[in-house]
Structures are given as structure tokens and as C-alpha cells.
Amino acid sequence: xxxxxxxxxxxxxxxxxxxxxxxxxxxxxxxxxxxxxxxxxxxxxxxxxxxxxxxxxxxxxxxxxxxxxxxxxxxxxxxxxxxxxxxxxxxxxxxxxxxxxxxxxxxxxxxxxxxxxxxxxxxxxxxxxxxxxxxxxxxxxxxxxxxxxxxxxxxxxxxxxxxxxxxxxxxxxxxxxxxxxxxxxxxxxxxxxxxxxxxxxxxxxxxxxxxxxxxxxxxxxxxxxxxxxxxxxxxxxxxxxxxxxxxxxxxxxxxxxxxxxxxxxxxxxxxxxxxxxxxxxxxxxxxxxxxxxxxxxxxxxxxxxxxxxxxxxxxxxxxxxxxxxxxxxxxxxxxxxxxxxxxxxxxxxxxxxxxxxxxxxxxxxxxxxxxxxxxxxxxxxxxxxxxxxxxxxxxxxxxxxxxxxxxxxxxxxxxxxxxxxxxxxxxxxxxxxxxxxxxxxxxxxxxxxxxxxxxxxxxxxxxxx
Amino acid sequence: xxxxxxxxxxxxxxxxxxxxxxxxxxxxxxxxxxxxxxxxxxxxxxxxxxxxxxxxxxxxxxxxxxxxxxxxxxxxxxxxxxxxxxxxxxxxxxxxxxxxxxxxxxxxxxxxxxx
Numbered sequence: 088x089x090x091x092x093x094x095x096x097x098x099x100x101x102x103x104x105x106x107x108x109x110x111x112x113x114x115x116x117x118x119x120x121x122x123x124x125x126x127x128x129x130x131x132x133x134x135x136x137x138x139x140x141x142x143x144x145x146x147x148x149x150x151x152x153x154x155x156x157x158x159x160x161x162x163x164x165x166x167x168x169x170x171x172x173x174x175x176x177x178x179x180x181x182x183x184x185x186x187x188x189x190x191x192x193x194x195x196x197x198x199x200x201x202x203x204x205x206x207x208x209x210x211x212x213x214x215x216x217x218x219x220x221x222x223x224x225x226x227x228x229x230x231x232x233x234x235x236x237x238x239x240x241x242x243x244x245x246x247x248x249x250x251x252x253x254x255x256x257x258x259x260x261x262x263x264x265x266x267x268x269x270x271x272x273x274x275x276x277x278x279x280x281x282x283x284x285x286x287x288x289x290x291x292x293x294x295x296x297x298x299x300x301x302x303x304x305x306x307x308x309x310x311x312x313x314x315x316x317x318x319x320x321x322x323x324x325x326x327x328x329x330x331x332x333x334x335x336x337x338x339x340x341x342x343x344x345x346x347x348x349x350x351x352x353x354x355x356x357x358x359x360x361x362x363x364x365x366x367x368x369x370x371x372x373x374x375x376x377x378x379x380x381x382x383x384x385x386x387x388x389x390x391x392x393x394x395x396x397x398x399x400x401x402x403x404x405x406x407x408x409x410x411x412x413x414x415x416x417x418x419x420x421x422x423x424x425x426x427x428x429x430x431x432x433x434x435x436x437x438x439x440x441x442x443x444x445x446x447x448x449x450x451x452x453x454x455x456x457x458x459x460x461x462x463x464x465x466x467x468x469x470x471x472x473x474x475x476x477x478x479x480x481x482x483x484x485x486x487x488x489x490x491x492x493x494x495x496x497x498x499x500x501x502x503x504x505x506x507x508x509x510x511x512x513x514x515x516x517x518x519x520x521x522x523x524x525x526x527x528x529x530x531x532x533x534x535x536x537x538x539x540x541x542x543x544x545x546x547x548x549x550x551x552x
Numbered sequence: 553x554x555x556x557x558x559x560x561x562x563x564x565x566x567x568x569x570x571x572x573x574x575x576x577x578x579x580x581x582x583x584x585x586x587x588x589x590x591x592x593x594x595x596x597x598x599x600x601x602x603x604x605x606x607x608x609x610x611x612x613x614x615x616x617x618x619x620x621x622x623x624x625x626x627x628x629x630x631x632x633x634x635x636x637x638x639x640x641x642x643x644x645x646x647x648x649x650x651x652x653x654x655x656x657x658x659x660x661x662x663x664x665x666x667x
Contacts, residue, residue, distance in 0.1 A: 142645070144639060145639060165635070166644035168648065169645070178655050178659065179649065179650045179651065180651050181651065181654075181655040182652035509606065517612050517616075519641075520608065520642065520643050520646075521605050521608070523640055523641040523642060524604075524605045524637065524641045525605065526640075527640045528605075528640075
């Protein structure tokens with residue numbers, strides 16, 4: 088038996104919007120990542136090879152699961168298109184399926200099983216067809232040679248859709264209260280219904296009331312009360328005299344002093360009510376805040392310094408030609424300047440940027456274009472820390488963008504774009520591909536090289552124009 | 553980089569071998585089956601051990617040209633290094649990717665027959 092897990096991006100889009108900073112496929116359910124429940128179930132059903140398919144990013148889940156050897160299975164990963172149906176998916180993975188019985192778990196659904204049961208014989212003896220289904224997903228069995236369909240009156244497993252903050256909260260609480268013994272949950276516990284991870288410091292005067300699940304690297308300070316029904320994620324600090332009941336505190340969250348969190352979810356600086364997913368972002372870091380990843384902060388700082396220094400050098404080089412040439416072009420009407428509003432690097436705020444176009448007729452305007460004088464006004468924004476020197480072409484805020492910046496990983500609006508450096512069409516959907524490539528692969532020094540490449544490309548563009 | 557060409561059920565399978573980067577992307581662009589004919593082809597990436605933005609640009613460019621000619625280029629047998637580049641750039645949304653050359657050729661044949 089082999090297992091195909093097909094999880095489409097639109098089925099977990101709510102996670103991206105409601106619980107920012109979390110990888111949807113690693114969404115913790117009682118401190119165990121969602122995908123691990125599926126892998127456990129596939130193992131119980133007798134699968135030794137599992138392939139995870141998605142039309143969205145798989146990088147984080149791949150880093151977590153690796154080759155699956157820790158579960159004694161072989162895991163592989165592949166991508167599907169949004170429009171691919173079951174048959175196409177099957178065809179695209181024919182080598183993997185290779186005449187064996189295949190269990191397809193489709194959708195962002197929680198499979199309710201019991202670790203004490205052995206599903207191997209049951210699933211192998213079942214005919215092809217749907218084993219279980221719910222509104223947002225299903226489990227099906229396929230064999231290439233067989234065509235008889237299942238007609239099961241009793242389903243050995245249950246499926247619960249995870250399609251909203253409320254359903255996620257309810258599922259987590261239900262497992263913690265009633266079904267924790269059915270799954271392998273992470274953490275140690277000398278008593279049932281109590282799961283405590285590694286490197287957890289609990290003050291003598293803190294009180295833990297079952298059922299609770301506490302992740303790794305957690306500090307619970309004096310006078311705090313955790314539980315009943317509390318899920319505390321990893322890398323969390325609960326400060327003095329705080330009380331967490333019927334709540335989920337997600338990873339990397341600091342809960343301030345004397346704070347009562349009841350029937351809520353806390354994710355970094357955001358407090359979310361499960362009903363209706365109403366959320367409040369706390370401005371006061373003493374109440375609720377995220378615990379920052381310092382390594383990323385240092386990397387960004389280095390990049391900012393390199394970009395700023397390079398921008399200063401470029402400003403010094405371009406300022407004299409700018410003073411000499413642009414007044415003439417302005418008088419000739421070949422220098423057209425306006426302003427445009429674009430998304431900033433946070434993807435939430437906007438910045439107003441000068442938008443200069445040079446009418447490329449005549450030698451003077453050709454020189455101005457080749458020297459990138461139209462970019463000089465925006466170079467000052469690099470020095471001011473509002474733009475990067477090279478990154479993504481700024482996305483206009485007023486446009487109905489097909490690809491909003493929030494959907495672009497590592498979006499950094501910049502004076503020069505990676506697409507320009509690589510001579511890809513700027514602004515098209517293809518340009519987004521190369522910008523995503525460099526969002527992952529670039530480093531500050533390479534950024535300088537690519538900026539030079541952009542400048543040289545503009546020079547060639549002028550000579551061939 | 554070497555480019556091998558084979559036929560499977562009248563569908564040409566083009567298999568570049570080696571690194572697909574700025575220095576070799578032009579070889580792919582100059583390949584007649586990929587750039588000049590209006591036939592749907594399978595590009596077998598099993599022996600491509602490295603792909604960078606220029607190589608990806610070449611693939612996107614060839615696919616665009618094929619689609620302008622009402623044909624297509626289907627990819628198959630990506631290794632993990634290549635698949636990761638497709639993932640971070642989300643270029644997989646532009647291509648049909650198969651794990652097996654035979655299935656890819658079958659898809660091409662069906663597509664050609666339906667036109």
C-alpha cells in the first residue's frame with residue numbers, strides 16, 4: 088500500500104490569513120503538526136511510501152518531514168496544478184503508484200483514528216472506492232487493475248474538516264479533552280491527559296490543571312495557572328500570575344503578567360476568538376508579543392547595510408549627471424515625473440514613490456536612461472530604509488493585482504528588480520518566478536552584482552533602442 | 553551540457569544532461585525540437601543536476617513559444633534539486649510535471665490527438 092496526500096492551497100488559505108507566521112501543513116494540533124497525524128495514519132494503514140502533493144509551498148513541511156525515515160517510511164514530494172483533477176494527479180504520479188494499492192487522502196482534513204487499531208489488513212482487504220468523506224475531503228482507495236467500488240456501511244475512520252479557526256480550535260480541544268489516548272501526542276507525562284515537552288521550566292508556585300499539552304522550551308513563571316484545557320506551544324513564556332484556560336497559545340508567543348486568557352487563541356501578538364475568528368493585535372509588548380527570530384534579523388540588518396552603502400555610492404556617482412541632464416530633458420518635455428502608491432515591505436502599509444519615465448528619443452535621453460537617472464529619486468528611499476536596492480518591482484497598491492504582495496514570499500520593494508537584472512519581462516507573471524528565486528537564493532554581496540547587472544542591462548537596452 | 557533526443561510513441565523526449573544555467577541555457581534555446589517545431593514535447597529533467605534562474609528562464613521561454621504555436625512542453629522526472637527551484641519560484645504552476653516519461657508521452661499524444 089502507498090499513500091498520496093493531496094492538499095490544495097485553497098483548502099488551508101484560512102490558516103495563512105488568520106494565523107500568520109504558521110506553515111499550514113505544520114499547524115499544531117495539541118502540539119503535533121497536522122501532517123504528522125496523516126503520516127501516522129498512513130503508517131497504521133500499512134503504507135511504506137508516502138507522497139505529499141500540493142499546489143502550494145511544501146518547503147517547510149519537507150524540512151520537517153525530510154525523507155520520512157523517522158517514521159520508517161519513504162516520503163517524497165511533488166507539485167500539482169490548481170486545475171488538476173484526481174485522474175490527472177494519478178497520471179502524473181504513475182511511477183509512484185506503480186500497480187500497487189494506493190490510499191489517497193484528499194483535503195485539509197483531520198483523520199480520526201485510534202493508534203491501538205491495525206488498519207493494515209482492513210484497508211488491504213477493502214475494495215476500491217471511497218472509505219470516508221466529509222465536506223472538504225475524502226479518503227479513497229485505488230488499484231490500477233481493479234475497478235470494483237467500495238460500498239461500506241461502516242467507516243473505520245472519521246474525517247473532520249479543518250476549514251476555519253473555529254473548527255481548528257474545536258478539534259484541538261476535543262482531542263485534548265476526550266481523545267488524547269487515541270493518538271501519539273508529543274511530550275512526557277507521568278499521568279494521563281498531561282503532556283509536557285523538553286526544556287520546560289515550571290515555577291514552584293505555578294499550577295498545572297489537566298488536561299494540558301505543553302511544548303518544548305516553555306517557561307511558566309510564578310503564580311501562573313495553566314489549564315484546564317490548555318495547549319501551550321513551543322518557545323513560549325507565560326509571565327507571572329497569568330491564567331490560561333480553554334485556550335491555545337501557539338509557538339513563539341509571550342503572555343504578559345497577570346493576563347487571563349480564556350477560550351482564546353494567542354499567536355504572537357494576536358489574540359483570536361475562535362467563534363468568528365475575531366482577532367485583536369496587541370500593541371503593548373508587555374501584554375502579548377511574538378518572540379523574534381534573531382538570526383533572520385541579523386541577516387536583514389546586514390542586507391540593509393550593504394544596500395544602503397551601495398545606494399550612497401550610486402547617488403554620489405549619479406548626482407552630477409542628474410543635475411546637468413534632467414533640467415534639459417524637463418524643458419524638452421522628455422522627463423515625465425509622477426507619483427505612485429505601492430505596498431511597502433510589510434505588505435500591509437503603503438509608500439508613495441516617484442515614478443519617472445524618460446521619453447527615449449535623442450542622445451541626451453538615451454544617456455539619462457542608460458545611467459538610470461530616473462531611479463535616482465528612489466535611491467534616497469533606500470538610504471531612508473523604505474526600499475531595498477534590488478528586490479521585487481514595487482507592486483502598486485491601487486491596482487487589482489493578480490498576485491498581491493502577501494502572496495509573494497520575501498516581498499521587498501526595490502529600486503531595481505531581479506527580473507531586470509536577469510532580463511525577464513518586468514511586471515509580468517514570469518517576472519514573479521525570478522523574483523521568488525532570488526528571494527531565497529540571493530545574499531547581500533550577490534545583490535550588489537545583480538544591481539550592476541541591472542545597470543548594464545539598461546545601458547544595452549539604450550544602445551539597441 | 554549534452555542534449556539527448558529519443559522518441560516514444562511518436563513523441564520526442566528531450567533529455568538535457570548536466571547543469572542548466574546561464575552558460576548552457578542557450579544550448580537549450582537553440583535546440584530545434586524545443587524551439588522551432590510546433591510539436592508537443594517531453595523534457596526529461598532526470599539528468600539535470602542543477603538549475604538556476606537563467607535555466608528556468610529558458611524553460612519558461614520555450615514553454616511560452618510552444619504555447620504560441622498551440623503546442624506544449626511537458627516536464628518529467630525532476631530530481632529534488634530541480635523540484636525545489638520549481639517550488640520556491642512556483643514555476644510548477646506553468647508546467648505539467650509527470651514523474652514518469654511514459655505517462656508524460658501519453659499525455660502529449662492525447663493532447664496532440666485532441667487538437
